[in-house]
Amino acid sequence: MTEPCRILALDGGGVHVIAQAVLLTRIFAKYPDLFSQIDVFTGTSAGALLALSLAQKGENGLSFFTPETVASMFKRNYSLKYIPSAGIVGAKYSNAALAELLEREFGDLTVDQVARQVLVPAFKLSGPPEPLQKTPGEWHGQCFTNIKGKKCDVPVKDVALRTTAAPTYFPIYQNYIDGGVVSNNPAALALTECKNKGYDLAGMRILSLSGGTEQEHISTENGNWGAMEWMSSIVDVLLGGNVYVSNLMCRELLKDNYCRFELPLSTDVPLDGTDQLSILIEAAEQADLEPVYKWIDSNWN
Numbered sequence: 001m002t003e004p005c006r007i008l009a010l011d012g013g014g015v016h017v018i019a020q021a022v023l024l025t026r027i028f029a030k031y032p033d034l035f036s037q038i039d040v041f042t043g044t045s046a047g048a049l050l051a052l053s054l055a056q057k058g059e060n061g062l063s064f065f066t067p068e069t070v071a072s073m074f075k076r077n078y079s080l081k082y083i084p085s086a087g088i089v090g091a092k093y094s095n096a097a098l099a100e101l102l103e104r105e106f107g108d109l110t111v112d113q114v115a116r117q118v119l120v121p122a123f124k125l126s127g128p129p130e131p132l133q134k135t136p137g138e139w140h141g142q143c144f145t146n147i148k149g150k151k152c153d154v155p156v157k158d159v160a161l162r163t164t165a166a167p168t169y170f171p172i173y174q175n176y177i178d179g180g181v182v183s184n185n186p187a188a189l190a191l192t193e194c195k196n197k198g199y200d201l202a203g204m205r206i207l208s209l210s211g212g213t214e215q216e217h218i219s220t221e222n223g224n225w226g227a228m229e230w231m232s233s234i235v236d237v238l239l240g241g242n243v244y245v246s247n248l249m250c251r252e253l254l255k256d257n258y259c260r261f262e263l264p265l266s267t268d269v270p271l272d273g274t275d276q277l278s279i280l281i282e283a284a285e286q287a288d289l290e291p292v293y294k295w296i297d298s299n300w301n
Contacts (some may be wrong), residue, residue, distance in 0.1 A: 002203035005194050006300065007239055008038050008054075009187035009208040011243065012045025012180040014166070014271030015074075015280065016211025019263055020050055021065040022284035023209055028059055031296060035059050040147060042119040042190040044179040046073075047211070048163045050157055055116040056109065064105065067281070072276040091171045095161055098170075101195070102157035111144050111152035111159060119145040119190050121179035122162040125172065141182035142225045148197040169272060180242075185210075187260075188246040191253065205257050205300055206250055207292070210243075212263040212280055259295040263287055 010020055028035050035058070043051030053061030075097035080105065111118065122144070126137045142153050144159045162176035171179075183189050187208045195201060250258040265283055269276045 002200050003198075003203045004037075005039050005199040006037055007040045007042060007187065007190050007194065007204065007206045008051070009185060009206055010041075010043035010047030010191060011049050011185045011186075011210045012043070012047050012163075012166075012178065012210070013211040014046050015070055015273050015277060016269065016271070017046035017050050018065055018067065018277055019211045019280040019284040020047065020209050021062050022261065022281055023261070023289070024050075024054075025062055026284075027292065027296075028062075030293065034296065034300070037300070038116070039144045040119060040190055040194060042186045044121055044182075044184050044186045045164050045166060047186075048120040048179060049160055051118055051120065052114065052160060053105065055118040056106070056114050056156070058115075061228055062207075065202075067277045069101065069160075070277060072275050073101065073294065074272050090286045092169050095170050095173060098164065099157065099161060102160050106139040106156040106160075109156045111154055111156055112146045112150070112205050114146055114156065117147045119143055119147060119186065119193055120163050120270060121182040121186055121189055122159070122176045123179065125175050125177065127175065138185070141179075142176075143182075143193060145193055147193055150197070166271065182243050183246050185243040185246040187258070188249040191250060199224070201253060206254060206259065207296075207300075208250070208258070208260045210249070210260075210262045212265045212269060212283055256295075257299055259292060259299070261289070261292050 009016075039220050041055040043049070043050040050061070050065060053064050057064075074094075084110075089293040111120075120143065122142055123139065124142050125139050144154055146152055158174060163179035164170060165173045165176060166180065175256040179186070185208055187206050191204060191206065194204065247260055251260075263283055264287070266281070267279065269279055
């Protein structure tokens with residue numbers, strides 16, 4: 001009999017994590033046994049904070065993501081507070097408040113000590129080469145995981161600060177930046193790691209949740225753009241553009257055993273939109289989850 005491998009994948013998205021928490025609250029309320037059936041929790045950036053909380057604390061991990069807590073993660077970089085170009089000449093926010101929250105939540109817990117299986121990506125700016133790299137010092141994506149008992153003695157708080165270090169928003173942390181540079185939807189990364197660890201594709205099921213998307217676009221057809229023109233949108237393009245690739249790969253490999261839910265938003269909410277949390281909460285509370293419910297009924301088990 002094929003060993004089941006049910007994966008919950010959570011996109012990165014800054015404050016959008018609060019919408020994911022609301023969506024999961026609704027899903028777990030309708031399916032009380034579903035949480036215990038999840039084999040792997042994976043998330044990128046803020047989605048990784050939620051994945052790690054769930055993997056270690058169970059459904060109680062959802063209670064961490066209140067509007068007050070999410071807003072407190074975005075503490076202004078006071079050294080640049082009164083500089084109009086903050087975010088250009090230095091990170092817009094300090095990671096000190098988030099570091100304090102993570103210390104309280106996880107202490108010295110390491111990834112291989114997390115109660116449930118988890119996978120979190122980040123992007124290393126330099127260092128020893130990975131197996132597929134030939135040049136020492138080359139930057140590369142990296143996944144922190146305990147799947148199938150893999151040894152990973154990196155503290156959870158450090159992994160969380162690495163994967164949330166979004167360029168221009170937060171400082172580089174331990175030579176790592178945001179996991180969204182690798183894959184903002186980590187579903188395909190988790191699928192690959194699980195397959196490499198012996199899980200069969202036939203037993204895999206992936207539920208992938210975004211934290212809210214607007215139909216973003218750039219209308220310029222032949223723009224002669226340089227750094228100044230790209231400045232306002234390049235981070236969002238880099239972090240959001242690779243979601244398509246992950247979706248395509250998972251859909252192709254798993255067919256109907258992959259469920260992707262994109263929470264629609266009527267207005268754009270930036271990664272640091274702490275004054276728009278109510279918009280995200282309301283959207284998640286009112287979202288039509290019937291397609292997700294039908295998929296769970298038909299494909300989860």
